[in-house]
Amino acid sequence: MQKVKDILKNISLFSHFEEDKLEVLTEISTISNYKKDSILYYETESTDKLLFLIEGQIKVYKIDKYDNEIFLYYIYSNSMISELSNLNESEIRCFSNAEFVKDSSILSIDFTKFKELFLYKDALCLKFIQELIYKNHQLQCIVNRELVFDATSKVAFMLINDLEMFNELKRAEVSLLLHIQPETLSRVLKKLARNSSILIEKGKIRILNYEELKSIYLGI
Structure with missing residues (x-):
């Protein structure tokens, strides 16, 4: 369990957490390992986990109607993978495909429990996050419309x-x-x-x- 806590401390989103909060977050977190060239998820799939890349590298891309790959960006160590588009749903819908380009490790956090234990505690913070997610969703729509x-x-x-x-x-x-x-x-x-x-x-x-x-x- 200590290993998970140390990993959480290295993620900027949680680096300011006090020990008691880290303990709670550790209880709802798990670590998984993946090989190079394996797929984390495909677009339109859903997951009930909030995902972070601990080590390795991920390629994020979409496929257009003609089966052409459209590269979007890379994800590097200690970064969030999940593409949030709605906080009110129990699952996170995957906007794109995610493929490992190196052997990698993933931190998974129970999304429902994370919202209950942390996000829903502060109404103003929650509202601000929802506005940011809405803006991100608009950008996703533009990418789909113009490229895919x-x-x-x-x-x-x-x-x-x-x-x-x-x-x-x-x-x-x-x-x-x-x-x-x-x-x-x-x-x-x-x-x-x-x-x-x-x-x-x-x-x-x-x-x-x-x-x-x-x-x-x-x-x-």
């Missing part, structure tokens, strides 16, 4: 997440936001209507099948 999604995925994503805005804007304005041609937007909407995913009434969109639209951009 094809035209159909872009449209489906906006319909699910910004339907009200989609219906308020002119089609040319939507095309500009999504960086696609107006003709392409029209073609995608007609295809989604034929598939009974949406209904177009007097120029407005009504979603008929939320799960079908989500599956388009989640790749499932």
